[in-house]
Amino acid sequence: MQFEVERIVRTALEEDIGLGDITTEVTVAEETMARAELVAKEEFTLAGVAVAEAVFSALDPEISFEKLLSDGRKIRRGEVIAWIKGQASVLLQGERTALNLMQRMSGIATLTAQYVEKVAGTGAVIVDTRKTVPGLRALDKYAVRMGGGRNHRIGLFDGVLIKENHSAAAGGITAAVTRAKQKLPHTLKIEVETRSMEEVQEAIDAGADIIMLDNMSLAEMRQGVELIAGRALVEASGGVNLDTVRNIAETGVNIISVGALTHSVKAADISMLFDE
Secondary structure (H helix, E strand, C coil): CHHHHHHHHHHHHHHHHCCCCHHHHHHCCCCCEEEEEEEECCCEECCCHHHHHHHHHHHCCCCEEEECCCCCCEECCCCEEEEEEEEHHHHHHHHHHHHHHHHHHHHHHHHHHHHHHHCCCCCCEEECCCCCCCCCHHHHHHHHHHCCCECCCCCCCCCEEECHHHHHHHCCHHHHHHHHHHHCCCCCCEEEEECCHHHHHHHHHHCCCEEEEECCCHHHHHHHHHHHCCCCEEEEECCCCCCCHHHHHCCCCCEEECCHHHHCCCCCCEEEEECC
16 A cells, blocks of 8 residues: 555646746745645545645655644534645645545545445445546545445456456356356455346356346335345445445445545645635
């Protein structure tokens, strides 16, 4: 995670500063010191404080960053997240990058927490997907965890999910699962995406460990859960939003994957204000 944070911060700062911060260079004396606060402008679940600190530390290792609130906490409007002290030019150069990353991460954590609250008591868990901003996946998925959700696979390299196109290319679900079992170590589970009860049955017969019910109605989900009968974990995917997620959870599925956690997130409102 630390390596990913450093890479993301370095890339983001290079993108924003480029050959230099022209405005700061022509308006602020190099020796000017400043103190600023990161403050919440609305209620949200916090994520990304350490990432914000990493932004300023990348610009100046001597910067003082005093963290007052921790990731995963629900905070109120007006609460101060952190104090930052150092050269005014460093604070100004890091401001937008730090806020961009922390606002997005907090937005993801906040939305995730809302989904988790909706399914409380059902036994279903909320997980993310690979629908993340390219290059920011480590931060996006960390933010999901801060909101109380869990991570699905990180990428193509750490889990087997046989989707519709894999099955089509392999010659069907049975062929795809059979081939996977021949090549995989026993430590890896196999998940199969299904779109009908016939495919659910085929996935059961093939020995899938996890069966995804993709874009099915509530009635179909209940039927799928009954058909699987505990022989595999059941994941619901597609058509999930805050209005539908509770009903989906009550069908008896074990896992609900929500692409919106990371692909349609609203950034939390956070400001950096200089102490005059």
